[in-house]
Amino acid sequence: MITTPVAPRSPTPRGPLSDAVSATLTSSPDTTATRLEPVPIRQADPWGEDLQLALYVCYELHYRGFAGVDPGWEWNPELLRLRGEMEQYFLDAVREQAGEVSPLDELLARLLTEPRTGDGPSHYLLAGGERWQAREYLMHRSLYHLKEADPQLWAAPRLGGAAQTAFLSIEYDEYGAGHPERAHSRLFAEMMADFGLDSTYGRYVDAAAAPALEVVNLMSLFGLHRALRGALIGQFATVEITSSPGSARLVRAFERLGAGPAGLRFYREHVEADAVHEQLVRHGVIGPLLATEPALAGDVAFGIAASSLAEGRLSAHLTGEWAAGRSSLRGGPLAEPGLG
Structure with missing residues (x-):
């Protein structure tokens, strides 16, 4: 059955990074109150399930978002900071693997x-x-x-x-x-x-x-x-x-x-x-x-x-x-x- 695209449900976390992101999205994106707890980004496998899902969830906020998630999270400074750290870690790994192009x-x-x-x-x-x-x-x-x-x-x-x-x-x-x-x-x-x-x-x-x-x-x-x-x-x-x-x-x-x-x-x-x-x-x-x-x-x-x-x-x-x-x-x- 072909259905009209709507906001999907949030995916199930696969580790501490994706769990932290998913848990955060259940709360309010009030920038004066939001403070994300530190998460061990550089201990994660850059190609692994946890980091890749955490990034995917952050990026999906710029597409259709998730059912029940406040759209205000798209530009929340704290979440963007966390996403930026994960992005840099991932990008560094990609550049290292690509080597001299x-x-x-x-x-x-x-x-x-x-x-x-x-x-x-x-x-x-x-x-x-x-x-x-x-x-x-x-x-x-x-x-x-x-x-x-x-x-x-x-x-x-x-x-x-x-x-x-x-x-x-x-x-x-x-x-x-x-x-x-x-x-x-x-x-x-x-x-x-x-x-x-x-x-x-x-x-x-x-x-x-x-x-x-x-x-x-x-x-x-x-x-x-x-x-x-x-x-x-x-x-x-x-x-x-x-x-x-x-x-x-x-x-x-x-x-x-x-x-x-x-x-x-x-x-x-x-x-x-x-x-x-x-x-x-x-x-x-x-x-x-x-x-x-x-x-x-x-x-x-x-x-x-x-x-x-x-x-x-x-x-x-x-x-x-x-x-x-x-x-x-x-x-x-x-x-x-x-x-x-």
Whole structure:
């Protein structure tokens, strides 16, 4: 059943950081009274369930918020201070893992080269994945795709001229090009319904593993900071350039797994649209952006490297668990009708 997006319920905490954030949001955001207790941020695993969920909850306040949570928490200084400390810890870890990033031209060339063999989820599902694995894949991806393009849209006022125009033309397509029924978030919801999943916004946050949270958190982190606008464009470019071949594999995989027309439309749209977007993002967005702000080349490259690492972690988690015969969801398969 496809439902109208509303504020989701708050997810269940996964450790001291997410517990502190969740507990705080049950109180009033009165800035004169709010004082958050110190939490051991730098003792947490930067890629772990606790820190990633705590960041996700903080970021979600800028999207649709949570049912029963006062909207005033979005800009509460104490919560922003805590979020800033978690962000810096996470960003430091990402930069350390990325190491010395290759030149932008080299990274773009790699993105444009489709490997002859691959081991990611689209390859796995096409080669012999089962329907329950496809469902799990959609559950993880729903954290982003049910709000597809929203994190990137924050870059729009931070660009200018030709780069802004080209960027917004791509975003216009993401939101359905004037046709609400063609918005990518809507198509993804319809695909979930075709697979017997609940398409309610935020429904599967509790089931999603840390790598799925990280992929979305990285977009939000880049999008919410003007200083990281170049990194957001790098993330944006990574998705647009690499999406088309993977989408084509998923169409074939889902056809084999019995998907109906609604279960194929989302990825069929991405096969065609992202083939065009790939050219536009390179020549219409990145080219003009660097012509006016050449110093951002390193940030764009970092965004590509960081998002590739995050996607790699999610890919390894999904295929690793599936290959071992296990569910990739937290707590194992969901015990509800249609999800077995």
